[in-house]
Amino acid sequence: MPIQQTLSIIKPDATRRNITGKIIARLEDSGLRVVAQKRIHLSREMAESFYEVHKDRPFYNDLVSFMISGPVVVQVLEGEEAVTKNRDVMGATNPAEAAPNTIRKDFAESIEANSAHGSDSEENAKNEIKFLFDDSEIVG
């Protein structure tokens, strides 16, 4: 199976509740390795650009406001099939539909405050990682 990297964001609802460690443990327990990580406060411009693909969706403005409402922890995760594995560990976008023992089922507050983001394809992972990290910050 190919080794991949994917982009993960632990969202403001999770930093606010001081549960970043619990979420990181779920990721590591699945076999993913954190090869880059930093706690940052996204600017409005960064959040708008990161979620540009959703700019015509009705939830876009609220999503951007939420993502800048507090600090986030951005990470590069590495492992076999990392994109899919991370999405499996996170669970469905809507916590009401997420499988048992997933991050969103256990920690998310709502479809917006859903504790974690993960890239949805290898191509998007590459772009999202480049958007948030310099090569020198990624240490395998």
Ligand code: CMP
């Ligand atoms: P994320 O994986 O970060 O990608 C886009 C985000 O939009 C998603 O997680 C949700 O937190 C947020 N969102 C808010 N409302 C909706 C909605 N109705 N459908 C999909 N995503 C939504």
